[in-house]
Amino acid sequence: MADLLTPENLVNALSLGALYALIAVGYTMVYGIIKLINFAHGEIYMLGAFWALLVVGMEQATGINLFVAIVPAMLLCAAVGMTVDWSAYLSLRRRLPLADGLSIGGLTLLGVGAIFYKLTGDTTHAWYSEAAHGVFGWSIVALVPVVMLALSIGEKGGMLGRSLGRVSSDRLSALITAIGMSLILQTLAQLVWGADYRAFPQESIPAWMNEPSFHLGDAPVLGKELTMWVVALAMMAGLHLLVSRTKIGTAMRACSMDQETAALMGISVDRVIAFTFLIGSGMAAVAGVLYSVKVGGNISFRMGYYPGLLAFAAAVLGGIGNIRGAMLGGVLIGFLQGFTGGTFTIPFLVMILVLLVLPRGILGEPQATRA
């Protein structure tokens, strides 16, 4: 084991810790309020890297600095996060025509966005390079709203049979919807950008990021690693202030305690939930950009899966629903992975063992299980 405790591994572990903490807060905030494992969160992280890549130039560099590109990436990811909530989860929570409308609109928007990008952007990859596939793409985009609208109207007219309401667990439905959303985002990214591994162009990365800023023992800490730690710390501090000091933060905490009472106190619960998705997605986007810079590439449609899973393990480890727990869990999982040579086995194993000993996680408050 001694050869694992090296300064290089420490630097790596700290970076991984920052990564997982940034993603894990998104999971834990959403879980805290709507009790849903948002499986699409890892995909938001992946999209963050892609949006930044688009801004700095996918094929040839546009000359925009990467740090500038983080801002549109955050904003776009926040928008996608909200779209995910509106197009998949909202209509499960609220059986209202407006919710269905938003759902139809959101899903169509994702599809149209993908096609629009393909038409205006490069056409070197599979989907629209062949007209036959194009017909498929448009027909899916046209079919989904029509089918959903028909089903929605049919349901209002009572043609889908009696709604079984709570007979099949609503929580299970939401989880399965989350899996579906994750599949959709991942496949769309693959269709649009292909299966290649990409990297940010060197021109967009400031030179100091690849130079050692100081040494930890005999391991150099590169500028990009230091940036990652500093940005992660700053965002954690900002999130803490947001949740503990501002009005919307208070509303978030109120919603996570008791949604019905919060609604009675005049809090617009759905708006708070959308805001939660927005904040969490923005943080995931930052993680996606910074970590892709750190590893120097590796941007592909698949990149969100393992970080998403490990970040969820981090959230569970720290006590799900607890923001400080997610930060702590993220750093712990990062250390576990960093010091064991990057395997997934050890972090998952530790998560499972922690569930055995401390079912509520490290910082999770004891709480009666509700069905």
Added chain:
Amino acid sequence: MSDAPPPKTPAAPLPPLHPRAGLGRYANRLDLILGAAALLIVALIPEVREALGVKNGYRGTVPNIVLFLGIYTVLALGLNVVVGFTGLLDLGYVTFLVTGAVFTSFMLSLTRTETGIDWPMANPEFAGGEPVMAWNGAILLILLGAGVLCALVGLLRGIPTLRVRGDYYAIVTLGFAEIVYEVALWDDSNLLNVSRITNGAFGVNLSDSHRPTLFGAKLYYDTWQLYFLIIAVVVGAFLMTHHLNRSRIGRALAAIRLDETAAQACGVNVAKHKMIAFAVSGFIGGVGGGLYAIWNGTVAVKGLDVWQSVLILCGVVLGGMGSIRGTAVGIAGLMCLGEVLREDIGGVSVPPEARFLIYGLLLIIVMRFRPQGILPAVRRGTPVTAAEHEVLTRQASTLYTLGRPQDANRETDR
């Protein structure tokens, strides 16, 4: 429960509650007929093809799809025990497929050499010899072993989730599946040389001499022996899950699904029944995995990633969680959809990677508009007749007497 103390000796023996108990009451007759018809059609496919002039009716696209469907139906039925009956989301069901398939291929590869028992995987000095498990019928024993092993894996996987909320089960199973996937590819540079069993990224290839024998013939994808073995296992899985669902255990599982706390309050041992569900689900998955190994001839863990679990889950959700016939129809529909999407229809083709886009959309739309699936589970509450009501109210201290007797002639499960 009731005010009056129960009489020491009942005044008169109570008449049986369900005089028609047996097949007629418990199985929907239409289901039985449809199932038998489907079975007959499937069994006759090869004969019909041979009558139409095909040399070997068991070889070809159609019988191969039937076998493929059969294996996935077994897996989906196993998954349905946990997802449908118990209401826990299992995202790592592929673990059982992998474990069962690897166990089967390993047992079949065991060879008696001059120096003892050896196997060819990752062993350049393998001398060859007589396969240990090639005797007629050994495969049944191996499948049973695969099932038992996977039942144990299911228990092991379930233990950490017993103390926590249901949705942790999803993440533990997913994490466990990733652990198994990673560990299966370990080689001699890691803690355990698992590649010695799984042959790492290359996968185990069953050679001709290591093929299992059943009814005097080596099992290949185009033999009648394997064809009917798979059909028999599908029927077995149907019967097993059907009886589980209709039993006391099945009712306990349904109670857990609807409300864990309430189930506990009613005296259901939640942990025990969850463990039973995990074990049964694992057993069926392990047998399915074993069949997969024989049918495919190659077991490469690399190809059995977590998307396989999502695919099976998709089938269960589409057909109707908790509904056995729904599960079968759902997985069959999904697999056929997958085959259709492979084709080029009128100049329109679907990019192969886009299939999961459609599956994702299906999951979302089904969950929003028809969470009970295409063929939902038939509600287990059959109307209580007046005579049964009479009997039930005479039985003191049953839950029935706590209910609303005035509703006795209405449907019980509303």
